[in-house]
Amino acid sequence: MGGNPVVPRQIHDVFINFRGLDTRQKFVSHLYAALTNAGINTYINDQLDKGTVLEPELLAAIEGSRISILVFSKNYTQSSWCLRELERVMYCHTTHGQVVVPIFYDVDPSVVRHQKGAFGKALQSTAKERYLER
Secondary structure: OOOOOOOOOOOEEEEEEEOHHHHHHHHHHHHHHHHHHOOOOEEEOOOOOOOOOOOHHHHHHHHOEEEEEEEEOOOHHHOHHHHHHHHHHHHHHHHHOOEEEEEEOOOOHHHHHOOOHHHHHHHHHHHHHHHHHO
């Protein structure tokens, strides 16, 4: 029983992390339909109430997915909810090799990578608020 991390049981093939106001109707609904029509078990958070902590069902969906798709958009970083999900996705990527696929919807990849402009400012502000909540 060495130091190998326990890999969660796979529940979904894909978990989609996105900012609903930006992408739910314009992109994510089409992505979700295409994946499910192809027989890929896909989870999107469209029915859980927004709260201050990640709900157990949502944590299980993230941890139990083989792949996470991160849909970055202009207002993505304004959502502490998105950032909480992102934090958990990256934890799963680091600890048990979950595959992470970034999609840049109406935002330049370099803006996300280097946290520039309004995207970066919103990230700093939301992260600061998140830190103060703890």
